Amino acid sequence: MFEGERNGITLEAVSLFGGEIKILDSISATFPFHQCTVVMGFSGSGRSSLLKVAAGILWPDDGVVRVNGTPLAKMSEKELLEFRSQCGFAFQDAALWSNLTVYQNLLLPLQFHRRKTPIEQLDRKIRRILDEFDFQDNPQFRPAQLSAGERKLISLLRALVLEPSILFLDEPTSFLDNVTVERILRTLKSQKQEGKTLIIATHSPELTSQLADRLVVLKGGKIVEQGSFKEVVRSKNPEVIEVISEVLSEAAVYDTDILELLEDSNTE
Amino acid sequence: MKFKIRFASQIVGVFVIVGVLFITIVLVLMGINQRWFAKNYYFKSRFPSANGLSVGMPITFKGFTIGKITKLSLTPENTVEIDFYIQDTFYPKVYENSILQLQSNPLGLGGGLVFHQGKKPTEPIPENSFIPSLDTPEGKYLLEAKLVEIPKTEDAVTRLLGEIDPILENLNRVLISVNTLLGTVTASLEGKGPSPLAGTLRQSEKITENIASTTKSLSQSIDQLLANATGITTNLTEITSNLKEGTEVLKDPTGLVQKLLDPKGSLATFFDDNNRLFDQIEGILKEVHANLAELRQFSSFLNTTQPRILGALEEGRQAIRKGHDVLEGLRNNPFLRGGIPPKQPIPTTQKGYRMEEF
Amino acid sequence: MSRILEQIGNRILVGISQAFYAAGYFWEILIETGRFIRKRQFGYGYRVLVMQILFTGVEALGVIAIISLALGVVIIVQGSSILPQFGQGKLVYAILITIITRELGPILTAFIIIARSGTAIATELGNAIVSHEIEAYISFGINPIAYLIVPRFLGVTISLVLLNLYFNLFGLLGSFLVTQFIYPLQMQEYLYNLLNTLKTQDVLSSLVKSITFGIIISTTATYYGFKVERSTTEIPQVAIKAVGRSFILCILADAMITLVYYV
Structure with missing residues (x-):
């Protein structure tokens, strides 16, 4: 359904409110399939919300989200489920199910979407993916027993476990050590080569430079610029230059946990 | 993993089964007890x-x-x-x-x-x-058509009446025997000349009347009975004193002779009739003597029966008091349904406080 | 003046829309519950149901047992020492059934469940929202109502019905056994009279009440749990609201069912 057509996810005049505050202000954007789109912006510019709206997790208060031209709101329950099974979403704060073990966190989506697959096969798949990313701790631990970096890793693995064709990654590399970041980068590259769609919100210059086909620059809930990586980077728009330079240097300068945490709580 | 978490399913299973079993058993027992399934x-x-x-x-x-x-x-x-x-x-x-x-x-x-x-x-x-x-x-x-029979039912009131009945019967029997005795006394005294004896006779008649009215009134008012019985006793005392008087008159020969001679007015007849008068007098005296003996017997009998009569009256009075209590209780207790429960002696608290020594 | 009217009007409108929202929410739960029961969903939902019964039902058993035992003993001892003085010794059974089976059994278990599980559910769901766990479910196409609410809804309702049964078990039979030590009664006589006094309506009323309370508690707790939007400070607030609202709704429902029973 989503393969083959070089269409994508389009947002038309999408607005989102958080109480009185306008988080997204009539945004129109396109995320073409089989490409990597990186969303850039200051903290609090609405990057996470944009990703969630595009993934159909949050329903916009105004505007339409289309997948291959079909509005999400008009999809049947079955179509919506089909779309979701094609999506993997890694949350900025991991958002692991705290009352389940790490293992169960990975198993639940598999159990839900592959009901007919025998449990042994699912078990093999989980062990393989854990080994691949060299997860050292006991998978029977609860998320609360893991470090922040491990939680983020598991969140990413949970998004990958269904082998989706569209990946939404919200700050996939923050909190992680360099070895893991390296490994994730490699994985994302191979995913991209397989023709998967990547939509990433990140500060990381590494990820941006190595993966991005397209850039979307956000500021204060509005799109400042969007287009191919090369176009946007060379944009003469002072706001774009400001965002790109600040975001990239921000990441370069404040690479410490405490500041990251502060930034995290301000994101929304 | 905690025991409770590992065996969650088993624990919950037992929990559910015991609960369901309990309600099932209760419903089945209720059904049997309240005859849901019986025809x-x-x-x-x-x-x-x-x-x-x-x-x-x-x-x-x-x-x-x-x-x-x-x-x-x-x-x-x-x-x-x-x-x-x-x-x-x-x-x-x-x-x-x-x-x-x-x-x-x-x-x-x-x-x-x-x-x-x-x-x-x-x-x-x-x-x-x-x-x-x-x-x-x-x-x-x-x-x-006697195709069906209704057995005598007993309720509180019939039971009470049943209790009084034998007492009344008993009393009746005593009075009847008194009556017959007095009847023989009357018969023996009937038609005999001397005035004190006639007085005795009249008194005896009065007694019989008294007793008859007593027997009748018993069915109406038992309380009156006691007074009547006292009347009987006084009457009997009167009889006795009258008889005594009569006897004393007879004891004095001169007075008697004078009286006996008086109607004829001549002494000759007294001696001329071949002891006829004397024989007659002697016969009367014998009869009076026999009567007096009988009377003595009667008065001694009355003396022995008097406590019995009093006892019977007392019993009747108690039975009535009991009946009064029951009726009072029935009227006062709004909860009472279906007869009188066996009385339970309950020590009253008020009494307890007073009686206790401090 | 017009501003006051406007405020009143606004408040009424908000109230109505909230009522509609709550009704829609409840309707959604019912539909998903129907689905849950019809086609046994994949293991996870079932597992949540089992755990919910474990936490709400099994773990509250001790409290329920103590309360109902004590209550039953008090009624039996008081009743069988005072009532025969009026010649109404048999009333003790009617009193036992009215208090334990019909009135206090359902409402006391409901109160205990509100205090234990109502707060727990509201807090847990509030936390899940703040930590974006709910969004994680949605991102996989897992309906949070079907997989979070329905097992809790069913679990709390089933637990409440079962706890009410246990309340009766302990309150009517357990208390009898305890009473044996202080105030011996004839076992057979006790059971016979109890079973004869117990009417189908008593059992029905008790069951209807506990089912209603279970529905009220689980719906209210999950509803307020879902009302959390983004910050952890909202969680205690919604927990308190869930408890308060559950109490009021349970008591109102109790009064209503009792009235219906007697009218």
Whole structure:
């Protein structure tokens, strides 16, 4: 359904409110399939919300989200489920199910979407993916027993476990050590080569430079610029230059946990 | 992993099963106890009025509840038709010619719909047939034809009356024996000349009257009886003193001779009639003597029976007091239904406080 | 003046829309519950149901047992020492059934469940929202109502019905056994009279009440749990609201059912 057509996810005049505050202000954007789109912006510019709206997790208060031209709101329950099974979403704060073990966190989506697959096969798949990313701790631990970096890793693995064709990654590399970041980068590259769609919100210059086909620059809930990586980077728009330079240097300068945490709580 | 988490399913399973088992057992026991599954046999009956009848009213047989009224309806002929059922365990008791009787208590308590079995044991009559009530001609006919028998019922009041009955009978018997004795005394004194003796006779008659009126009044007022009995006693004392007087008169020969001679006025006749007069006097004296002996016997008999009469009266009085208590209790206790419960001696708290030593 | 009217009007409108929202929410739960029961969903939902019964039902058993035992003993001892003085010794059974089976059994278990599980559910769901766990479910196409609410809804309701049964078990039979030590009664006589006094309506009323309370508690707790939007400070607030609202709704429902029973 989503393969083959070089269409994508389009947002038309999408607005989102958080109480009185306008988080997204009539945004129109396109995320073409089989490409990597990186969303850039200051903290609090609405990057996470944009990703969630595009993934159909949050329903916009105004505007339409289309997948291959079909509005999400008009999809049947079955179509919506089909779309979701094609999506993997890694949350900025991991958002692991705290009352389940790490293992169960990975198993639940598999159990839900592959009901007919025998449990042994699912078990093999989980062990393989854990080994691949060299997860050292006991998978029977609860998320609360893991470090922040491990939680983020598991969140990413949970998004990958269904082998989706569209990946939404919200700050996939923050909190992680360099070895893991390296490994994730490699994985994302191979995913991209397989023709998967990547939509990433990140500060990381590494990820941006190595993966991005397209850039979307956000500021204060509005799109400042969007287009191919090369176009946007060379944009003469002072706001774009400001965002790109600040975001990239921000990441370069404040690479410490405490500041990251502060930034995290301000994101929304 | 915690034991509770690992065996969550098993624990929850036991929890659910025990709960479900409990309610199932309770429902089954309730069903058995309240006869949800037992068959009821339905019958009809007719009464002139629905007074005292109500849906759900139990039908009893020898004190057992054997069924209930399920429906009351007024027929076009203005009689009341009732539908009722008899429980399957009592169904074989429903012989032919059975009737229903609406019993009401004079005090308005403890009445009920009573089932009376036909006299002759037969196969139980088929369902939905008609069982007449005693208040209809059919029922009365069955009773008169002795096809059904209504046993004597006992309620609080009949029991009380039953208690008084033998006492009264006892009293009656004593008084009758007194009466007959006095009758013989009267007979022996009848027609005899001397004035004190005639007085005795009259007194005796009065006694008999007194006793007769006493016997009659007993059925009306037992309280009066005691006074009457005292009257009897005083009368008897009077008799005795009269007799004494008579005896004393006889003891004085001169007075007697004078009196005896007086009517004829001549002494000659006294000597000329070949001792006829003397013989006559002697006979009278003998008779008087015999009478006096009998009287002595009677007065000694009365002396022995007097405590018995008093005892009988006292007993009657106690029985009446008891009956009064019961009636008082019935009137005062709004909760009481279905007879008088056995009295339980309950030490009153008020008494306890006073009696206790501090 | 017009401003006051406007405020009143606004408040009424908000109230109505909230009522509609709550009704829609409840309807959604019912639909998903129907689905849950019809086609046994994949293991996870079932597992949540089992755990919910474990936490709500099994773990509250101790409290329920103590309360009902004590209550039953008090009624039996008081009743069988005072009532025979009026010649109404048999009333003790009617009182036992009215208090334990019909009135206090359902409402006391409901109160205990509100205090234990109502707060727990509201807090847990509030936390899940703040930590974006709910969004994680949605991102996989897992309906949070079907997989979070329905097992809790069923679990709390089933637990409440079962706890009410246990309340009766302990309150009617357990208390009898305890009473044996202080105030001996005839076992057979006790059971016979109890079973004869117990009416189908008593059992029915008790069951209807506990089912209603279970529905009220689980719906209210999950509803308020889902009302959390983004910050952890909202969680205690919604927990308190869930408890308060559950109490009021349970008591109102109790009064209503009792009235219906007697009218």
